[in-house]
Amino acid sequence: MKYPTVTLNGVNVRIDSAGRYNLNDLHKSAVEGGKAKESQRPGEFLKSRQITRFVQELASATIIAPVRTINGGKNPGSWGVELVAIRYAAWIEPKFEIQVYNTFVEAKRQKALAEINRNTARLEYKPMTDAIKHEREAQGKTIAPHHFSNEADLINRIALDMTAAKFRVYHDIGKKESIRDYLTPEQIHCITELQRANTVFIGMGWDFEQRKATLMGIFNKNHRQPLIEEQHRLAA
Structure with a gap:
């Protein structure tokens, strides 16, 4: 399956049919841009109590699941709606959050x-x-x-x-x-x-x-x- 993408630091960040961004691609982009450590993977982010509560609240306010995790297969990883993706970027590094936000805005334009x-x-x-x-x-x-x-x-x-x-x-x-x-x-x-x-x-x-x-x-x-x-x- 071919996904639409946005490009960050030379990395194509995939977007699924529900508009969720691949958080693993975002992590790879942050690492390429020198803004993240290998340990700052989506799995660690999603384990956070604060993020768990945030995702639960988001789930009650949105039609689609705000986070989707795929284990195995051709496209494994975690996918998150824009709010989750930007929150993940902020969790990694504030400057990366700004870069992600600006990239998303430009992509929409x-x-x-x-x-x-x-x-x-x-x-x-x-x-x-x-x-x-x-x-x-x-x-x-x-x-x-x-x-x-x-x-x-x-x-x-x-x-x-x-x-x-x-x-x-x-x-x-x-x-x-x-x-x-x-x-x-x-x-x-x-x-x-x-x-x-x-x-x-x-x-x-x-x-x-x-x-x-x-x-x-x-x-x-x-x-x-x-x-x-x-x-x-x-x-x-």
Whole structure:
């Protein structure tokens, strides 16, 4: 199972489907950042009488279990909701608590921004499909599903270097899931801009190869380097 993550001190801190953070990942991050000892593991934190009471109170006030501990299996460890994760960070070291809090806030901001960008990309897709429909109708040609998928593949091959189908396989994405939910901000921005340009070119009556060459030129000029730089940042 693939988990969404936030990155702290070069460590990917996993988040489960209920929004709980992996406390073992947080501990590893604190150790990497020189803010924790090996002995300050989640198990010791959760044994504390004060924390036990805190978790009990939290359990009565929340719908999901605030702490989940998995023994054995592929993903063992302790998982805690944000309040527990921040309390654990404070237990480790006050400076680490501040770092964790700021990281969580920024992650939420980026997630909200990504959602806005994804919605923009979705909205920009319809004008492109409408342009395809109108252009073929004006030429007296029939319209088939592959005419729309060909345009989507054109954009994805340029922006992602693969079709949506291959992107799903490569990233283990379910058939019912949108690939946009797995794209980086720069990838979404690139796709949105190429869709806008392609819509204009279709309306101008340009053929497929002419549009492809021009879109590739736009990609090379405006998007290739930002995408490379983004990948370097994500890998750091």
